[in-house]
Amino acid sequence: MAGTLYLxxxxxxxxxSALAAIPEQVRQLVAGLDSFVVEHPKTARRHLKQLxxxxxxQEIQLAELNEHTAATAVSALLDPLLEGKDIGLMSEAGCPAxxxxxxxxxxxxxQHGIRVVPLAGPSxxxxxxxxxxLNGQSFAFHGYxxxxxxxxxxxxxxxxxxxxxxxxxxxxxxxxxRNRRLLDDLQAAxxxxxxxxxxxxxxxxxxxxxxxxxxxxxxxxxxxxxxxxIFLLLSPS
Amino acid sequence: MAGTLYLxxxxxxxxxSALAAIPEQVRQLVAGLDSFVVEHPKTARRHLKQLxxxxxxQEIQLAELNEHTAATAVSALLDPLLEGKDIGLMSEAGCPAxxxxxxxxxxxxxQHGIRVVPLAGPSxxxxxxxxxxLNGQSFAFHGYxxxxxxxxxxxxxxxxxxxxxxxxxxxxxxxxxRNRRLLDDLQAAxxxxxxxxxxxxxxxxxxxxxxxxxxxxxxxxxxxxxxxxIFLLLSPS
Numbered sequence: 422m423a424g425t426l427y428l429x430x431x432x433x434x435x436x437x438s439a440l441a442a443i444p445e446q447v448r449q450l451v452a453g454l455d456s457f458v459v460e461h462p463k464t465a466r467r468h469l470k471q472l473x474x475x476x477x478x479q480e481i482q483l484a485e486l487n488e489h490t491a492a493t494a495v496s497a498l499l500d501p502l503l504e505g506k507d508i509g510l511m512s513e514a515g516c517p518a519x520x521x522x523x524x525x526x527x528x529x530x531x532q533h534g535i536r537v538v539p540l541a542g543p544s545x546x547x548x549x550x551x552x553x554x555l556n557g558q559s560f561a562f563h564g565y566x567x568x569x570x571x572x573x574x575x576x577x578x579x580x581x582x583x584x585x586x587x588x589x590x591x592x593x594x595x596x597x598x599r600n601r602r603l604l605d606d607l608q609a610a611x612x613x614x615x616x617x618x619x620x621x622x623x624x625x626x627x628x629x630x631x632x633x634x635x636x637x638x639x640x641x642x643x644x645x646x647x648x649x650x651i652f653l654l655l656s657p658s
Numbered sequence: 659m660a661g662t663l664y665l666x667x668x669x670x671x672x673x674x675s676a677l678a679a680i681p682e683q684v685r686q687l688v689a690g691l692d693s694f695v696v697e698h699p700k701t702a703r704r705h706l707k708q709l710x711x712x713x714x715x716q717e718i719q720l721a722e723l724n725e726h727t728a729a730t731a732v733s734a735l736l737d738p739l740l741e742g743k744d745i746g747l748m749s750e751a752g753c754p755a756x757x758x759x760x761x762x763x764x765x766x767x768x769q770h771g772i773r774v775v776p777l778a779g780p781s782x783x784x785x786x787x788x789x790x791x792l793n794g795q796s797f798a799f800h801g802y803x804x805x806x807x808x809x810x811x812x813x814x815x816x817x818x819x820x821x822x823x824x825x826x827x828x829x830x831x832x833x834x835x836r837n838r839r840l841l842d843d844l845q846a847a848x849x850x851x852x853x854x855x856x857x858x859x860x861x862x863x864x865x866x867x868x869x870x871x872x873x874x875x876x877x878x879x880x881x882x883x884x885x886x887x888i889f890l891l892l893s894p895s
Contacts, residue, residue: 428788441683442778519787519794528791528853531869539789541679541861543778550756551665552776554765557756561798561826589798616765624778632768 424507426530427454428523430516430542431468432624433649439624440471442543448473450509450540456482456501457509460521464513486510486522495525502535516544520564520594546592549620549651552630553590556655560590566603577610577654584615585656592653600645603652604638611635611654618653621645661744663767664691665754667779668705669861670886676861677708679780685710687746687777693719693738694746695763701750723747723759732762739772753781757801757831783829786857786888789867790827793892797827803840814847814891821852822893829890837882840889841875848872848891855890858882 427450432439451472459465462483469478484498502508510517510526516539518524530537546562563580567573580591595603600621607617613636620630627648633641664687669676688709696702699720706718721735739745747754747763753776755761767774783799800817804810817828832840837858844854850873857867864885870878 442681444679444681446678516784516788518789518791519784521794524791524794526791527789528869531791537789537791537867538865539785539860539867541778541780541785544781544784547753547756547781547784548776548778551753552755552764552774554755554761554763554768554774557758557761558801559799562796564795623776628775630774630776632765 422505423533423535424502424505425536425538426502426527427507427509428517428527428537428539429509429511430540430544431511431514432471433514433543433545434622434625435471436625438626439543442624443472444541447540447542454507454509455480456506457511458484458486458498458523458526459511460487460513461485465511468511486526488522490522492525496529498526499529499533499535502530503533516542519544519546543624545620545623545649545651548623549618549630549653550590550592552620553618553653554632555590555616555618555653556588557590559588560592562592564594566593566595570606573606574610577607580654581611581615581656584654585658588658590653590655592651594651597647597649600648600650604645607652607654608635608639612656614657616655616657619643619645620651620653621648623649623651659742660770660772661739661742662773662775663739663764664744664746665764665774665776666746666748667753667777667781668748668751669708670751670780670782671859671862672708673862675863676780679861680709681778684777684779691744691746692717693743694748695721695723695735695760696748697724697750697758698722702748705748723763725759727759729762733766735763736766736770736772739767740770753779756781756783780861782857782860782886782888785860786855786867786890787827787829789857790855790890791869792827792853792855792890793825794827796825797829799829801831803830803832807843810843811847814844817891818848818852818893821891822895825895827890827892829888831888834884834886837885837887841882844889844891845872845876849893851894853892853894856880856882857888857890858885860886860888
């Protein structure tokens, strides 16, 4: 009988408040597993310690799955599952297989009829959506916007127009050091009454979540530098 | 100083396994609150007991916010917050303000500069996405599809085409007694190699999550009747 692939959420930071967002069942499950598929072993070891793993780390098997993993190598990661061993899949932060390479492993697991069990935990996308007050009946996550200034401005305007037409909340992210530039670009491209949420440092003690119109944001200058952020946009009818 | 609006996740069912998906910090927070905004008081009382609230329920204030609440009445729900009292917002199941009327209250809270704090917990949409193995870098949640057969078929084909074009995972829901019909309609409308995930009874002991091609689903006949389900679709390139 094949093992189970458990999807293990990890804290969104090193603080106690980030750890408090992890349900106790995750710790209990982690304590019983000795085989994990992880994005980067260094972060994974820190997460395992954070989650209270008491066994020596050298007894734990950590297989790597990240952007450098060859597509042909992913299926070999299933071998322990096919041999009946349970595995935990973890990402760098938050819920695995949502915006990371783990999804490929999950898809292969389904192809082999392996049981997949997701565990609830913190997701910056979902926490930001909840706290935004924007439309949660219709929303889309777009990942990163284009880096090129003209393309990015065009894309923002497209997202804004679609948001108005479909009453859809648009969600996207940026690398932390470019956050401020993204907010500037949103202010330049969007109508003054378009709502923009900026959710920063989610689950950390420095967490800050604000929904304001573009017109209001122009009067604010939040410190976003190098802080993980999620951006949401909704053009009100 | 104004109070804080806490967004409280609730279990996706009455079972212990559903309760295990709630972080301990949620119980601790609930124990300290005496004022909640809820969709339906009856369910809310059950949730509060489930979450271990030890105080007598008659000491707890439950204000209603649901589809019958007049838009003009929503802002009055902020009054305790403006008077400095903390409030917990709860939905019928899972994460509040994602696919329920609570979002309106959250938006108003931002307008009044009230602090909004979302707590991590189970979201059927996110759990289904994690466990689907489909693309988590780009996805959209569409709520319910049209009920009319022809319109629904057209909509499914649109979602499938958009999924192929944008590599976007499409997520939608159905009322439990129409689940089987939706799966039939997906089989009728989609190409045989389109991937469809059906995630049923999330976090319950009867949980079942499968990703299969439409061609494979045609050979299966899962029992979906009256079970809460999430559907996901991705047309592979």
